[in-house]
Structures are given as structure tokens and as C-alpha cells.
Amino acid sequence: MQELILHHYPQSPFAEKARMMLGFKNLPWRSVIIPAIMPKPDLTALTGGYRRTPVLQIGADIYCDTALIARRLDRLQSLPALFPEGQEAVAASAAQFADQVLFQHAVAINFQPQGLAERFKDMPDAAKTAFAADRKALFTGGSASRLPSHQALSQWPSLLGRLEQQLSESGSFLLGEEPSIVDFAYYHPLWFVASNSAVANALDPYPQVLEWMNAVASCGHGDSTALDASAAIQIARDATPESVAVLQDSQKLPFTDPEGLTAGQTVTISATDYGTEPVTGTLVYQDAEEIVISREDDRAGEVHVHFPRFGFSIQPTG
The missing domain is CATH 1.20.1050.10 (Glutathione S-transferase Yfyf (Class Pi); Chain A, domain 2)
Incomplete structure (x- = not known):
């Protein structure tokens, strides 16, 4: 399994939520400390402009927002469950x-x-x-x-x-x-x-x-070790994003985009409440909970950036 890398800073409440979820799952992770305010050049090299804290990196896959990070952790390790079955x-x-x-x-x-x-x-x-x-x-x-x-x-x-x-x-x-x-x-x-x-x-x-x-x-933060931001970017460059087929196989319900967006289109994604800076990329996958775009960065190479569907807006460009 590729290392879990959390980009965060100590005083962030949502970062504390992510740290606690990692401790609950008893998953080891690498800690990249990011600035509390902009600019965040190392983070945005991975996200394409998304600036909110925290961000979870697994190789060349970048997960934005703790709601989606929680789902990714449950997919990685089903028990103990963050989303209990039947609830x-x-x-x-x-x-x-x-x-x-x-x-x-x-x-x-x-x-x-x-x-x-x-x-x-x-x-x-x-x-x-x-x-x-x-x-x-x-x-x-x-x-x-x-x-x-x-x-x-x-x-x-x-x-x-x-x-x-x-x-x-x-x-x-x-x-x-x-x-x-x-x-x-x-x-x-x-x-x-x-x-x-x-x-x-x-x-x-x-x-x-x-x-x-x-x-x-008492769940704690689990076992973490420090990692330099430049090393995290190099890990992304050296990795290959997770196959779309793996995402498709993990889904229990069929999905059709209600607005007719399809893989291969260029889209922008932005949060709807705050920190609304748009991220542009090629749509590679979507389901009822998750939207994934592919983008290229001079430093990080090809990365897949994952967003939750709820609370984010997706728009075709052009």
C-alpha cells in the first residue's frame, strides 16, 4: 500500500478531524506541514489551486475535503467503519x-x-x-x-x-x-x-x-512521521494515479450524471461555501459521492484530484 500523506497544520480544526480519523483507523501516515495562509505553492502544485486544509495524498491521488477523506479511508480499510453499515x-x-x-x-x-x-x-x-x-x-x-x-x-x-x-x-x-x-x-x-x-x-x-x-x-492520531513537502511532490511525480476501473468496481449503485457530463471533458470544480478557487482538469470519473479530474503539473506530473460531490460545483469549460 502506498503511504498516506496528510498535508495539514497543527491548529486547523478540520486537520484535527483527519488526524483523529487516521488514529481511529490505526493507519500510519506521513505528516507534511503546510502554511496556515496563502500562498501555499507546494500544496497547490498537487491540488491545482484548492487551498483548504487538510488534503490527503496517496501517491498521485489527491483527496480534498475531510468528508471525502473519510470515505477513502473506509475504502482503504473497512473496519472500524467511519460510516457504519445501515447508518x-x-x-x-x-x-x-x-x-x-x-x-x-x-x-x-x-x-x-x-x-x-x-x-x-x-x-x-x-x-x-x-x-x-x-x-x-x-x-x-x-x-x-x-x-x-x-x-x-x-x-x-x-x-x-x-x-x-x-x-x-x-x-x-x-x-x-x-x-x-x-x-x-x-x-x-x-x-x-x-x-x-x-x-x-x-x-x-x-x-x-x-x-x-x-x-x-483517546483514539489519538496514530503513528505519524514527518515528510518534507518537496518529497511529497516527488512521490506524486513517481507514482501513477489509481485506475478508474478500481473506482468503478468499488461502487454499489449505478450512476448517471444528471447534467450529462462525461469523462474526457474539461471541467472546473470549486467549493460552493468558502475557499472557492476553481481547479481545472479533465473529468476522468464521477459517482454519487466523488468527482475525479486529471491534471498535469510541472513539479508533480500527472495527478488525479478527488472532490466530494456535495458542497462542490462542477462546470464544463468553453
Whole structure:
């Protein structure tokens, strides 16, 4: 099996979700640390312009977005399952809610004045300015907008109260006695709040949530070793993307593109909420969950870039 390479940075909530999923699967992985803000020349050499964190690389196949990374990990190693059999729709829908709604609230709570002061207290003024400009650009052009902190604080008791009640009345984890994608999707925004001492008290009224967070955290990050970004790019250049036939064989349901797109067309793909920079390539495969394009890069060679269908727009060029 080719090595799993995670391109990430330590403070990223979604990267924490990916690290936890790798630990849950007990899969060894290589760690490439990327910048928190643009430019990210080594990452975009692999993705073609997609800038969000994290990205999973397996040889010359590049997986964008943790929702798709989770599916790739389940395909790689079916047990323990991130999407438990018979609960696939519930698991995907609940995880999507946490990744979008709960994450927005966690960011807004972190970005209260006292939260910002704590999180960036050791950062030089120039770096603070650069970070603010980068995040403004990140949220320009898509459907997502920043949730005001006062609204997030007002709604926080609803979100955390529901979680507290379920954990008080059900099993150890959100879909039963074993963790799933839902646990990791709910965990990472709360981890982001807990990691900021100025706002971590937002979790104090919820003892069952804190106990559950400790249980999820016990999955750990697995066994990782550092890898230089240039070495990761060379691995991509030396590898061959996974055969489309392998993807086809893995599918359980037939698929026909509702817009009539077919393999061989040149398309652009972009996220619809934030970080909407388009990636252009040749469509090589698609199904109900995944879209794959082929592209060439001077440094990385031919790579296949994989995107989830949900939350991304695909458009033919020309």
C-alpha cells in the first residue's frame, strides 16, 4: 500500500478531524506541514489551486475535503467503519451538519475579542494582519458568511444542550458504542473551542460532552512521521494515479450524471461555501459521492484530484 500523506497544520480544526480519523483507523501516515495562509505553492502544485486544509495524498491521488477523506479511508480499510453499515445516510447527514453549522459557531466563539487576543497573543502584528486578510479572502465569493459572535453565543445552548441530552441517555458515542464519522465531525469544532483558554469555558456547563470529548480524543492520531513537502511532490511525480476501473468496481449503485457530463471533458470544480478557487482538469470519473479530474503539473506530473460531490460545483469549460 502506498503511504498516506496528510498535508495539514497543527491548529486547523478540520486537520484535527483527519488526524483523529487516521488514529481511529490505526493507519500510519506521513505528516507534511503546510502554511496556515496563502500562498501555499507546494500544496497547490498537487491540488491545482484548492487551498483548504487538510488534503490527503496517496501517491498521485489527491483527496480534498475531510468528508471525502473519510470515505477513502473506509475504502482503504473497512473496519472500524467511519460510516457504519445501515447508518450511512444518518452518519453523513449528521457529520455534514457538524462540519458546517457547529463549526461556524465554534469559529464565531473563538473570534470574540478575548478569543482572538488569546489565540494570536504571540503573533507579530504583521502576521496578524496577513492572517486577517487571508481569512477575508477565504470567505469571499462563496455562500458561507461569518456568523456574528453574539448569535453564536445565543444559539450555543441549543447545539450543546442537544448533544448533552443525547450523551446522557445513549451509548458512549453518537451512533452507539463505537466512534463514527459523526463523533469526529462533532469533536473537531469543540476541540477548537477547548484549545483556546479564553473561551473554553463555553464547554463547562456540559459535563457529558466533556466526558465524550475525552473518549473521542483517546483514539489519538496514530503513528505519524514527518515528510518534507518537496518529497511529497516527488512521490506524486513517481507514482501513477489509481485506475478508474478500481473506482468503478468499488461502487454499489449505478450512476448517471444528471447534467450529462462525461469523462474526457474539461471541467472546473470549486467549493460552493468558502475557499472557492476553481481547479481545472479533465473529468476522468464521477459517482454519487466523488468527482475525479486529471491534471498535469510541472513539479508533480500527472495527478488525479478527488472532490466530494456535495458542497462542490462542477462546470464544463468553453
